[in-house]
Amino acid sequence: MTNTIYDITHESDAIMLVGSNPEEAHPVIGMQVRQAVARGAKLIVVDPRDIDLSKKATIHLKLRPGTNVAFANGLMHIFIEEGLVDQKFIEERTENFEAMKEMVKDYTPEKVAEICQIDADQLREAARIYATANRAPIMYCLGVTEHHTGTEGVMSLSNVAMMVGKIGRPGCGVNPIRGQNNVQGACDMGASPNQFTGYQNIAAPGIVEKFEEAWGVKLNHEIGTKATDCFPKMISGDIKGLLIFGEDPVRTDPNTHHVIKALESLDFFVVDELFMTETAKLADVILPGRSYAEKEGTFTNTERRVQRVRKAVEIAGETRPDTWIFTEIMNRMGYPQPHLTPAQIMDEIASVTPSFAGISHERLDSEEVGGKGLQWPCISKDHPGTPIMHVGKFARGLGYFRPAAYKPSAELPDEEYPLLMMTGRILYHYNACAMTDKTEGINEIAGSSFIELNTADANALGILDGELVSVSSRRGTIQAEARVSGKTNKGECWMPFHYLEGSCNWLTSDALDGISSTPEYKVCAVKVAKAE
């Protein structure tokens, strides 16, 4: 997020929520969005489903999944057509506006309405509300990123915010509401094939050398392979050994058959896990690590806020801190790595990462920080952290308009697979449920999978609410309970991605985003029939 949860929900006049259902996926943010609406902020919901917040919305654009880029281009067309652009901001703070203008010229509200299957006047009204609000953030989530054009979807939203000068100020910005507790941190910490900590590019001059000096070892200078691209390489034999730390790709990655085939192709497969997950079952060795409640450390939330995690208990058995496990492997493979405490590790992170230079456990625990964490960039020990980014100047200097044309999703419904299926999260569970399904009450409330079908589609198929149906795509077939309503549009359906029985990822498409290699979880073609 460019901004903080507090300022976008407490200091905004309007909120544009795109592909995000915070009441279920990020409930405490959802509560604060409800507070904002109660306070009088206008809410624009851009989502293919009737999420609960759409009832409170001034406008709900129930657009066709996979059409976010067209939607964003349509907004910008209207900004220009109706003179809503922030000319001063564009001139002083950005570049490449002319190319952007050229790109969106053809995206008339009528054309966009046709692509997105929405009302052109509602699109105009949404554009006006957002552009004319003094302060208005864009909040978005996986409904924007989990497409084969996801990265372009994100850039398009940045273009939208820049064109009306809604960036670098409280109550504004472009704000991805990130998924997992520490997915921000995982990216910050250099668990990326092309970047070290703090987004220091391997390809940039001097970066690999800097880490070679810090770590006292010769490093590989070649950019690595992204996780989603590793699976085909396991099947082809280019990748032979793998260690997975706490992930369950058999459950969470698309096209489950393909993932299992890849993991079974490995010569040697190790997992560091808490539970016997579907992925762990395929391993040669399982190393028992520790949960968040059994260790010291930090998580970085979606606001870039680094906050402490503290050890509360130890459990019976021989589990070990995960840092101890990795240190042992390093030493046994010949790289001399001393055992460090989590606080010492954060000091090392700060020493090699400019944006984390001012962060330490000692400081996070201090009276000065007062339990509020520190938001990176935090460039020195006396730097207060950065609540709002791009104030006065973008990180890259001038904000760059990056025009993107709308491209349809990779797998669209056809005669054989006539329904478009999306996937997502429900309030009560987290991802593959490894943690949440250990709580009885949660399973009693939300214990099994389902598929949301549109009433017209269900009627045509003779399917009643609550009936068991089989759902098939080109990649597999599963069964789930039908929930029939008007929540999705006709021709569209939706499934949660949490459950082992009736897991939607047997069906989902492994078409990847061309830049980030994120799978297109939000769009695949399926057919539904009454279960035999």
Added chain:
Amino acid sequence: MIHLTIDGIPVEVEKGTTILQAAKQAGITIPTLCYIEDLLPDGSCRMCVVEVTNNGRSKIDTACTLQVSEGDEVQTMSEKVIDSRKKTLDLLLSDHNVHCFSCEANGDCKLQDLCFEYGLEETSYEGEMTSLPKDESNKFFSYDPSLCILCHRCVNTCTEIVGRAAIDTMERGFQSVIGAAPEKVWAEGTCESCGNCVQACPTGALSMKRRKKYRAYQVDKVVRTTCPHCATGCQMDLIVKDGKIVDVKGADGPSNRGLLCVKGRSGSFDFVDHKTRIRHPLIKNKETGEFEQATWDEALDLVASKFSEIKTNYGGDALAGFACSRSTNEDIYMLQKMVRAAFGSNNTDNCARV
């Protein structure tokens, strides 16, 4: 600015400030039951009464609703004030089940604390009491009308802060009950089981069912940490008794401001010491396909030798290591360092893409 004195201490505050806020500024605590900071005052419990004298006239009024006036002389503990608060507590007790032994909130109850402070052991009023049944319909918490003082903190929290408005005060008089329309039963409405109402309850009326397993005075430690589920970064307290996490409470963090959701409050600790946790290193027996328990040395030596063999024969790029976006920064840093420094590969990634 408005000038007044509170218990003889001169205070200067902005116009529109309430006496309660002015007292807080002066470091004076006035007891409250229904008051929630940041919300408009409910003014229903009458515990925060103070005596205010101005221009020779004196009155008893609620500090949470009364705004300051120039020249106010406020007494927070005068005889009249203490008498009024005692009467309030006496009336509250007249319709309150005082079998504190059987109450999960024993030792952690604001009503009990105030009665102790003001010297009330029992009510002086005899007569009818609420006899409505306990609502156990929610999976995680229960509501006992016989312990409810109708302060509306739960209703105001649900409506104004959580923004769900799942509950309200139903009926009147001795039939008054907090519940969800139309059946008055908690689980029948739009409640999300976030439990922020329970945390707001000053008595044992709303109580997490897991509170049966511990009393407030048996807690060994309270550990402030960050929720392990989504990326909001809610701050919370893990309540530890006998080496086990027995409860979770919301803490005042910058992104959650005291709130938690159902996952944070009720889905974040049962898994920690769950019987299905893997507690020993396991090596798969190639012949049987079954996992067998191993020592750390056996497991780690096997991992290191197999990975080293692949590295020697095929190069570092034949190895890869994925980090866990659920784990700490420190863990993830060491994982990618292991892949880069020991595997000799940049094939490291995390689940951000999926």
